[in-house]
Amino acid sequence: MIGDTVITLDAINAHYGASHVLHDVDLVIKSGTCVSLLGRNGMGKTTTLKIIMGLLNPTSGTITRKGMRASRTEPHLIGKWGVGYVPEGREIFPNLSVHENLLVAARFRSGATRKWDLERVLTLFPKLTSRLSHLGAHLSGGEQQMLSIGRALMTNPDILLLDEVTEGLAPLIREEIWAVIEAIKVDGITIVVIDKDVSRLAAIADNHLIIVKGTIVFDGDSATLLANPKLLQRHLGV
Ligand SMILES: Nc1ncnc2c1ncn2[C@@H]1O[C@H](COP(=O)(O)OP(=O)(O)O)[C@@H](O)[C@H]1O
Ligand SMILES: [Mg+2]
Secondary structure: OOOOEEEEEEEEEEEEOOEEEEEEEEEEEEOOOEEEEEOOOOOOHHHHHHHHHOOOOOOEEEEEEOOEEEOOOOHHHHHHOOEEEEOOOOOOOOOOEHHHHHHHHOOOOOOOOOOOOHHHHHHHOHHHHHHOOOEHHHOOHHHHHHHHHHHHHOOOOOEEEEOOOOOOOOHHHHHHHHHHHHHHHHOOOEEEEEOOOHHHHHHHOOEEEEEEOOEEEEEEEHHHHHOOHHHHHHHHOO
């Protein structure tokens, strides 16, 4: 239901070995909204996504997913709660065809609405249709990103995490990706997106978090974000 809370992070701390990378991170993500994570390189954006996913366990704090509160995530549960992940670098299977990349991801969780299938993903990304038999390794960067998003949609996620979603892509391809994210949002999927393009993010996201050295220094809506040019200059250099 729109407005329900899908994810809550409460006082999350995270480490890689001795290095303390997230400091008391709090965040709330409501169903059907789009949230952006902003910040310079190395600030903790990807780590925050890993915590949301359950790929990394916090050293303290709690995560609540769809009302289920936990301080650790059992690995076998990660696939069960409806999260789609489009990692930085896309990580498609280079030796599988486009078709195979999409089919291996197809998953229908019990209780999930069976909305996304091959046909619908190809309608969203018509360019992939003529590439179905090509190997992942032979795709352009833009096609790989489309495939990575399409693969995440094949899992019929409730929430989609997009890391550096337009990084390294040509301007026209970026436009296509933003249009797709818009369509996915309209479809009702909750989105957490990382990108450098503040004006695009301000247009598409409902809420924004700026992370500086693992601490959230801003949490607000697009109007508030854009009304703070000094904040953008200081923390993002834009
Ligand atoms: N696997 C890892 N092992 C050790 N340190 C890591 C690892 N991944 C990230 N870090 C460090 O954690 C900090 C946050 O990284 P990350 O969340 O990837 O930042 P961002 O996504 O904002 O660029 C950085 O200082 C980075 O060097
Ligand atoms: Mg990152």
